[in-house]
Amino acid sequence: MNKMVQSSSNSPLLGVNIDHVATLRQARGVNYPDPIEAALLCEQAGADGITLHLREDRRHIVDEDVYRMKPLLKTRMNLEMATTEEMLNIALKVKPEWVCLVPEKREELTTEGGLDVASQQDHLKEYIAALHEAGIQVSLFVDPESKQIDAAMACAADAVELHTGQYSQAALAEDSAATAHELQRIQNATAYALSVQDTFIVNAGHGLTRDNVYPIASIPGIYELNIGHALIADSVFMGLEKAVHAMKQAMQGE
Numbered sequence: 001m002n003k004m005v006q007s008s009s010n011s012p013l014l015g016v017n018i019d020h021v022a023t024l025r026q027a028r029g030v031n032y033p034d035p036i037e038a039a040l041l042c043e044q045a046g047a048d049g050i051t052l053h054l055r056e057d058r059r060h061i062v063d064e065d066v067y068r069m070k071p072l073l074k075t076r077m078n079l080e081m082a083t084t085e086e087m088l089n090i091a092l093k094v095k096p097e098w099v100c101l102v103p104e105k106r107e108e109l110t111t112e113g114g115l116d117v118a119s120q121q122d123h124l125k126e127y128i129a130a131l132h133e134a135g136i137q138v139s140l141f142v143d144p145e146s147k148q149i150d151a152a153m154a155c156a157a158d159a160v161e162l163h164t165g166q167y168s169q170a171a172l173a174e175d176s177a178a179t180a181h182e183l184q185r186i187q188n189a190t191a192y193a194l195s196v197q198d199t200f201i202v203n204a205g206h207g208l209t210r211d212n213v214y215p216i217a218s219i220p221g222i223y224e225l226n227i228g229h230a231l232i233a234d235s236v237f238m239g240l241e242k243a244v245h246a247m248k249q250a251m252q253g254e
């Protein structure tokens with residue numbers, strides 16, 4: 001996707017991550033709640049895209065979800081995955097509009113850091129080229145560091161998604177100095193990427209909530225935010241449609 005798809009307001013687009021609906025399903029080993037039903041509801045409520053992470057251990061999203069969801073989405077699918085041969089084969093079959101390459105550790109509670117693009121450029125160049133050949137655009141989930149952005153561009157990635165986990169944790173801990181520091185890193189990384197290549201897409205996400213999203217959504221040039229855990233948590237109390245609306249409002253400072 002190019003930057004032709006724009007938010008109707010000045011705030012970034014909202015990609016909703018529906019992994020956490022599948023987490024609830026897997027906790028019981030039953031067939032509900034259905035992440036596909038959730039994805040379609042989020043789209044109806046104004047989500048600009050749907051993100052899902054097919055983890056190697058299949059702890060939430062499973063292969064069938066990805067295959068079933070793709071033809072039903074009206075916006076676009078952003079498939080997060082590790083840089084393995086198995087995942088490449090799945091992506092080439094499913095053909096999501098976007099793939100976001102993320103680091104994975106089996107035992108982690110959630111994605112702990114960004115992909116170290118700089119240390120594996122040869123592998124990533126080939127991997128990204130294979131996805132491009134299938135018409136899939138590629139984003140790399142990276143820490144907000146110029147070294148990783150340079151490497152992502154050198155690998156011909158179309159976008160980066162800046163990992164906002166450290167910012168979110170600092171905000172949650174109400175550590176205002178650390179929050180300001182992490183925000184500055186994300187602002188600097190965004191400005192850096194766009195100064196090198198103004199057509200490059202800079203997304204951000206991880207751990208964002210209605211309480212901490214506005215400073216990130218206000219960064220000039222940020223294209224899309226991917227938000228899951230906090231939005232699905234909100235939906236327990238307010239319903240999924242209202243939770244999508246409320247997140248969009250929070251992104252605009254309302």
Ligand SMILES: CC(=O)[C@@H](O)[C@H](O)COP(=O)(O)O
Pocket residue numbers: 017019052053055080102109110111141205206228
């Ligand atoms: C890469 C990323 O930030 C998301 O995929 C997030 O990791 C989803 O939640 P889990 O970490 O619980 O899979």
Ligand SMILES: NCC(=O)COP(=O)(O)O
Pocket residue numbers: 017051161204205206207208226227228229230
């Ligand atoms: N890539 C980040 C994402 O998709 C959502 O992360 P979270 O809001 O579930 O932490």
